[in-house]
Amino acid sequence: MFPRNQWYVAGLSSELQDKPVARTLLGKPVVLFRGPSGEAAALEDRCCHRQLPLSYGTLEDGGIRCGYHGLLFGPDGKCLEIPGQEKIPSKAFVKPYIVQERNQIVWIWIGQTDDTAPDCEPPEYAVHDNPKYQFKGGLFHYEAPYQLIHDNLLDLSHLGYVHLKTIGGNARLHMSAPTRVEGEGDTVRVVRWMKESAPPPTYTAAWPYKGLIDRWQEIEFNLSYLAIWTGATDAGTEDLADPARGGFHMRGFHGITPETETTSHYFWTIASNSHPDCDDNFPTVYEQTKNTFAEDKVIIEAQYKNMLQFDNPACVDIHVDAGANRARRIITRLNLQTLEQVAAE
Amino acid sequence: MFPRNQWYVAGLSSELQDKPVARTLLGKPVVLFRGPSGEAAALEDRCCHRQLPLSYGTLEDGGIRCGYHGLLFGPDGKCLEIPGQEKIPSKAFVKPYIVQERNQIVWIWIGQTDDTAPDCEPPEYAVHDNPKYQFKGGLFHYEAPYQLIHDNLLDLSHLGYVHLKTIGGNARLHMSAPTRVEGEGDTVRVVRWMKESAPPPTYTAAWPYKGLIDRWQEIEFNLSYLAIWTGATDAGTEDLADPARGGFHMRGFHGITPETETTSHYFWTIASNSHPDCDDNFPTVYEQTKNTFAEDKVIIEAQYKNMLQFDNPACVDIHVDAGANRARRIITRLNLQTLEQVAAE
Amino acid sequence: MFPRNQWYVAGLSSELQDKPVARTLLGKPVVLFRGPSGEAAALEDRCCHRQLPLSYGTLEDGGIRCGYHGLLFGPDGKCLEIPGQEKIPSKAFVKPYIVQERNQIVWIWIGQTDDTAPDCEPPEYAVHDNPKYQFKGGLFHYEAPYQLIHDNLLDLSHLGYVHLKTIGGNARLHMSAPTRVEGEGDTVRVVRWMKESAPPPTYTAAWPYKGLIDRWQEIEFNLSYLAIWTGATDAGTEDLADPARGGFHMRGFHGITPETETTSHYFWTIASNSHPDCDDNFPTVYEQTKNTFAEDKVIIEAQYKNMLQFDNPACVDIHVDAGANRARRIITRLNLQTLEQVAAE
Ligand code: FES
Ligand code: FES
Ligand code: FES
Known part of the structure; x- marks a missing residue:
């Protein structure tokens, strides 16, 4: 459901x-x-x-x-x-x-019933129409229910293990940065700042950093899509809470639509900006992103197959599950609302 | 059943x-x-x-x-x-x-019971032993129940859409020719005459037509096979109702045997005659026929998959369905007979 | 079970x-x-x-x-x-x-329950550690339950039909040799001696036989593996019942482990000795063995598919089934024991 x-x-x-x-x-x-x-x-x-x-x-x-x-x-x-x-x-x-x-x-x-008309506009995703960014995307089909993809995107700790060979980098560095999980209405935000850190290769290729950087990862969960904003500025030069902050940006759109109860569509785009003094590295950003998502697909489908095989056994939670669990509670609440409405009719 | x-x-x-x-x-x-x-x-x-x-x-x-x-x-x-x-x-x-x-x-x-012996000879299909024709055939396996193949063969209107790139030709020309549907006992006949029409390329390659042609399409449905006779004579020279008429002939045999309730075998042959003044174009006739049947297979299997997916929803009938619906009524009647026999035993 | x-x-x-x-x-x-x-x-x-x-x-x-x-x-x-x-x-x-x-x-x-600890050591298979032999093996996955593989290995008559093109040789020769089936506890032994017979090509390549040979085939069934020992000595020179007999030896290990109720793992090794006066033909022995087992897999999987298709119909037994039937009775007995234990708890 x-x-x-x-x-x-x-x-x-x-x-x-x-x-x-x-x-x-x-x-x-x-x-x-x-x-x-x-x-x-x-x-x-x-x-x-x-x-x-x-x-x-x-x-x-x-x-x-x-x-x-x-x-x-x-x-x-x-x-x-x-x-x-x-x-x-x-x-x-x-x-x-x-x-x-x-x-x-x-x-x-596709409303709950044929006569449930939309009561709002579809979500805005202005990044796609922002001239400062170029973007490109694609589609993955998943043999797994859609919430497992939410879980994956809402947790940053898997970068060091699943994406070891692509964007992962140092697993322990990622793990030790403090993570803030917050939520409002039907959204969840997971924010992590890694201040005064060394810039990874993709970043230095795209932006003329002077030395250490202040890096951020911001995940915004909405019921049918997630927006993930990562990037960095020169260390100490900007407020990482300022939505208009500068530096190099990578902005991911992740539209996750159930195909059936057990399979999903994953529509994604990646957008980034370029600096006049640097080569345009968007093709690299796009390729890396695509490869990363292909790695996630392998893991998530294996995970789901195993859940079926073991008949959905209990999970042991750890610290990284906070954001994903909050998102799951939102969906449970919305599903319950629907059941109550249906019962009331 | x-x-x-x-x-x-x-x-x-x-x-x-x-x-x-x-x-x-x-x-x-x-x-x-x-x-x-x-x-x-x-x-x-x-x-x-x-x-x-x-x-x-x-x-x-x-x-x-x-x-x-x-x-x-x-x-x-x-x-x-x-x-x-x-x-x-x-x-x-x-x-x-x-x-x-x-x-x-x-x-x-394969009788209804082990002791139901045949009460007749198998059908005659003299075309295969007529020295005036050469013939060749093959076999398609269908992931679809056999009546959907009957439907397809008993309707000529799909030629313009399914076979657009092979034998289809002008869809509207085919659609506008008057069609006669008749039946007798357990057979159905669908006959269409297209008098005074321009000969298609396959025909002019095979026969020295003088100009416009009188063309016919005759479909004869029998429970376990269909015989489809198409061909043409020079316009105005022969009676299209005469079984011994001349001109270029293409005669198709279509043996349709249920494999299971949901899958079928489709055995086919195509036969044609050749004119001493023209090159033998039988290899072309054979290839075109085979390609055409491969196109039908794609459509019919997609149709069946969709019927399953939508749990067999109601169909809206149109004019082209007359022959196919008549054939379906014959099969329903025979199945009912069997059920009554079984109940009586 | x-x-x-x-x-x-x-x-x-x-x-x-x-x-x-x-x-x-x-x-x-x-x-x-x-x-x-x-x-x-x-x-x-x-x-x-x-x-x-x-x-x-x-x-x-x-x-x-x-x-x-x-x-x-x-x-x-x-x-x-x-x-x-x-x-x-x-x-x-x-x-x-x-x-x-x-x-x-x-x-x-993997005991019947989590607290059923092993009451014995795992079986010994000393051939693998006997310096006189070299060995090599592999693994086949079977879409068939494990007892069908037992049946196959306990019957020697299929060599002439399934392995006609590999090791089979003369079907009728194999069939006419007298076969002894004996059993003790949870094991079954099938022994066949073919005395004074002509050596097959694999044997003459590996061993400097002087003329006719005394050949043996010994199958030992144990619940989770079979040991199959074939070989030959110069005719009349040794006692074929002596475990320390000489000549050329081929010793097969066949570990058969249920994967599920309907699929199996088949772990195998082949070991043989070599004579200082002959070329080492172990690579040939290994390849032939592997090819032979691939032939068995085709037959056994087709057999199982057909058993399912016909909903497990009755079998007509023949003389070759004696060993296999004895092994099946052992497994039935062990399964019954388990059911009784479970019921008693
Ligand atoms: S560590 Fe998370 S699934 Fe194993
Ligand atoms: S027009 Fe006949 S199926 Fe669509
Ligand atoms: S002869 Fe044994 S299965 Fe046919």
């Missing part, structure tokens, strides 16, 4: 090109495409005639045409044409889903 | 060479091979000693020898030899199935 | 190098590795923190370190370190299994 009255990531804007995209989201098979005016659209991925997935069809000016007998559907799901037949039966339509594009992200609302 | 008191295609004669052929037919694992006098034979694919599939064995003059401890069985299932042992226990035999070869097709009868 | 109060093969000593080995044994996922003093160790393959298999971790001097957040466990399962945390909770430990290394084999004891 997952909270449904929420905006979830359906895809990145860059995915919607000249072919329909098939994707199961929150258990619903959906076909994503752009309608006649370029707007993102989502329909149930099933032709009402003989059930072929519409994603096997082709995009035409007015909508999507089924790849079996050619029925044409508009972005609202209405059947616009039945080749060789004048009359269109009133039952000939396909269920539409509510989608909205914002900051290069396609958000979908 | 499928009607069982019927002849179904077990294979093409050309398949039975020097190796046993393993195939599950109507839910029964069967090994097919030729007996001592070259006759087609079928046994339950299971050695009575330690259950190795007999299809892992080898063919010897007298029958089939198990590949584990060497028991030898005749085409009637009797154990002929136990290496190293004199006495053959009376229980040492393998269940035989009734097969009959006709017109290069191996037919099998 | 399988008898649990037994030593089973967990692996060959040569497998435990610098990486942990993951293996499910008798239904229990286990990680095998060497502890600080080089001793074989086995733990439940599950970190108590967040359930990652420990086999995804790394070996360090003191034990095995989890590949997610770095918890370190000793060979006894105790948590030795939680990076970044002083206090180690008392619940932070991993279940250890009893293992013992003997004659280059790692044996494991």
